[in-house]
Each structure stands twice: as C-alpha cells, then as structure tokens.
Amino acid sequence: RIDFSGRRAERAERRARRAMDFDDLDEAEAELGPTAEELRDELVKKQVPGEMPGACKHPRPLDKGFGGGNMRTQKVLYLHGPGSTKSMAQQQVHSVFGSNSWVKDFKIFEWHYWLGSINNKVEEIHADPNVAKLFIPYGNKCGDTYDGYLSYVFMLSESHNTETWLGPDAREVLNTGGFPEESGLDKVMAGMAEHLAENGPYDGICGFDMGACLAFEAARLAQEGDPRFTEKFRYLMLFSARGHRELGLFGQGQMRPKAPLQIPTFLGWSEADDSKQYSSYEDLALYIHPEYRGLFFHPQGHRPPAIQNGTKNGDLLEEFVGSMQADVKCKVPENNYKDFWLPLLREPLPDVPAGAPRKLIVIEDPLGEHGPTSAEAAKDPVAWPAQEMPQVRGKRLDVYRLVTGTATSDFEAALSAAGGAASGIEVVGVTYSDEHRNLAWHPEAKARDNSAAYTENQGRSRWLQVEDEVALPWDHVRRVADDLLGAVMMSREDCVGVVGLGTGAHVAFAFAEAMMKRKSFTPARLFVASPPTVWPWEGAPTLGALGNTPVRYLVCPESVAGPPWRYETATVGDFKQVHFEDRASMLKAVVDEMATLGSS
16 A cells, blocks of 8 residues: 555655755755645635625614614514414414513514415425324315415425425416426515515514525625615524525525625524424525524424523523614624634636546445335335425435445446546546444434424434434544545546545545545545535534535435535535436536546
C-alpha cells in the first residue's frame, strides 16, 4: 500500500528534511503552497451570513404594538396548516400560548386569522384514518363524508424531492385531468398581500405547516424588496415549517432566500413528525440568520406543540415573547445548528488542465444491495407514510435497491460505452473488509405506534427510512475511509472524481475528507447517489469541511429523503442536485460530467 508520492519518495523527503535547517524547511514547504486544509480554512473565512449579496435586515414597520390598548398589545396573524378551520386554528393558538405568562396574565396578543380558499373533504387532506377521526367534529356534513377543511395550496408530490406548491386554480386543472401551465402560487401570495394591506401592519406572523411556509415566503419577498410585504410585520413564530425543494416544478427551487433572513424567528419542530422527514424543517431553519434564529424541539409530532410554562421550551417562548414585547433582540439559545446557514457563497469550478489523467474512484455500498423491496412494502402498508401513493413508494424503493446494487464494473461498462472523452477515464474500485461490512451502519428502528394520532413518543417518523440515516459514529466511518484511501494510488497530476452509492455515499464523503487531510488533495468531483441525509452530530463535519470540492447530490424524484443540507453546507464549492430515474441515468450523470473534466 502506497500513497500518491510513494514510500521511497517519502523516505527521501524525510532524509532531506533532517539535513535542512528550519529556515530551509519553511522555504521548501512554502514552495509546495498551502495544503488543501489550509485552503479550505481560508475559503470558510469568507462565509459571513450578514455580508452576502442581498443580505439586509428585515424591512419591518417603524412602530410596534399594533393591537392597541393601554399595553399596546401585539397584533399577530395566524396562518393555519392544510385542511384546517378557524376554530381549529384558535385551539392551536391556545395550545401553544395558553400557558405563557405574557399571554395568560397580560393578554398581550391580539389574534387575527387569514383562511385558505381550497375546500377539502376530510379524506382528501387527512389520509391517516386516525387523524381524520379527530378532524371530523370540525367539518361540515357533506353527503357521506365531511368537508370545510381549508387549505392555501395543494402540495403536488408532497414530501418527495419534486414537491411543488400549487394554488387553487392549478389544483382545479389537476382535478380535471390536465396539468397546469403555472403554479398559481403567486396568486396565493397576492391574496396574502391583499390581507396585509387591508388589515396590517402586524407585529408578528405565526404559522403551522403550510401556513408557516407562507409566512416564511412573505419574509423572503420582503427581504427582496417586494413592497407588498415590506413594513408589514416584524417577527415570525413558525411550527413545522419547510421551504421549497431544489427540484420543485415551475422553478420553485429558485425561490429560496438569496441570503439568510434577518428577522427574529421562534422556530420549532418534532423529530417524530409523521408528516415529513424532519430534515425538511432543519433545512428551512438554515435560511434564517443564526443570530435571529430561536430554535426549539418537541416530542409531540406534527402539530403546533402544547408548550407548558416552566419547561425548557416554555422558558424559550417566554424569552422570545418578552423580547418582542420590549422590541429588543432575543437571546439565541445554544443548539447544534448555530454554526450552519444557507445559502453560501460558492467558489467557481476549479480548472482541470487539459489532458490531465482522470480517475473515478467508485465506493460501493458496504451492505451491497439492500433496503425493503416494493413487494415487501405492499404487504404492510401501515408501516409506510399514509399520504404516499403505493406506486410512488414502490418506484423509490426499487430505485434505491438498484443504486445500492451498482458495482464498479457498471461504471467501467458505462464509460466504455460512452466512448470519446469518457473512454480515457480510469475506474478504481475499493475493497471493504468483512469488519467494514458488518458495522452497524444504520439504526434499528421499531415499528411506529400508529394506533392514535398526535400523541407523544409514538416513535420514528414513517418518512425517515432507516436507510436515510447513518447511526455509525463518525470516528468509525473515518477509520473505514482511511483504510480504503490507503489502498488507492494517485498522483498530484491526477484529476480525481469520487462516487459513492447508497450507504457508500456516506463513506465517500469521509473518503473525500481523508483525501484532503491525509494527501492534501481536493477531489475534482464528489458524487453522492441516494445518500443518507441524516447523520450523527458528534464529530460531524463543520460548515465548509470539504473546501471547494464540487458536490453532486444524485437522487430519485420519488425519494422521501429530506433536503441534503448536510452535504450542501459541507462545501463552499459548486453544489448541484441531479435527478435520475434508474441505474442507467444515474451512471450517465456521473459519466457525462467526468468526461468534461480536462477535455479541452
């Protein structure tokens, strides 16, 4: 086993170093230039969330206390979740704030409600029978069912990688068998703007689920200078809020903030949420400036949580509400997310010299082909998300198994078939030991208790598949990567791409880290195909850990994996999400990009 310089070269270098004085040694190291880690550290220093293009403080109203009265109460607009009613929204508000001393003792909130215009039947909006049972008393009798459950938008491909928000008109086009030419989301926001113009300004906007998403959308538009939303509110309180998916239709992936929002925000979610994978909520939180982001977490699933006074979350809410009443900056609580944010300043793609030797290192899944089959899932539908169509679930499960079963030889065949510039790429495989393969890569998850809705401690969300989460500690993963790297030969002249498959994508990430640390070598590309999107916090990579490594996140559109913010924040280089439908299109995405490197 040798590294890129060879053992003989290492021994010669050590002898030469012993013969040098310290000044000579410094000069020799200076000639080699900065290491990959040193370059990474310099790039990360450029990341300042408040100084990004487009960054600005939220354009808030000049005054406060728009509810009036002797105490100048705070006027707050509540935006409900999908399939709700005004009476349900009022109960949700009481559940969250009823115990808060500012609210209970001083009545400082004056609540207002803006309701959606889409009228749903109970079975249309609440697929889980246990959830529907709870909602029936709030609906209106409609034949043999109930309706009156209001929504702002319809979620096309909800909770999947192409989730797209459609307005009422676009929903009607779908319901009549067509496909809309536009999303209609702009009309929804125009309706909200009209409400703000007629009834605002407000002190704050509070929202749950889709209501929280629209509140965040309003803050984004205000940041961008949209006059309909500037000077209309001064803070946000959001529960289970998520943002646009990168690969949503109608360009909705481009509708995320251009810089982290600088608006005071009280924001929380539950990791046991059985409506979404919770990394969707993590992702949105990163688009709020760390100094304005007050996070809290609860075990109550997909609901505006009952926050009790005297608890940790009660204290956080008390601090936030009190700060907003005094109109001062709220103290930001410590949490794992404080040193992460999005978007980042992106470095340009590094130049690859024409004719540079190209290598593609393939890191297969250490578990081989794995994951549930579509046939297995069909036998036990209760174990899977109630809102997901069976055929969609079957597609994503089958594609995941295709990815995890992909071998180094498949890349060799694809490169050979592509010919041209791709034919000169050397494919290098890695070999796992039995010890590597037998590690506990993923968590062991017990079946979720679905006998009742909205109770605490029901267990793992059905949207978070065990294959989407790595349980193995980072120090173990990095030892595996070091073992694999030690058996791979590369030189400084090489243009090296690394591709990881399934669980192997997580190993590939650690492999790229090791290349930078052990060999001072930055990968020309890192491709991660169907990777786990949740990993342990202890020892986790920091923001910009991969320097300017260009990263490609490859995923099936039907996948329910949450947003890849962990990969996105790990590089300040070019980051792209790429969809594929099957093994052939996944291989093609990698081959096509590798073929462009150093080809001109």
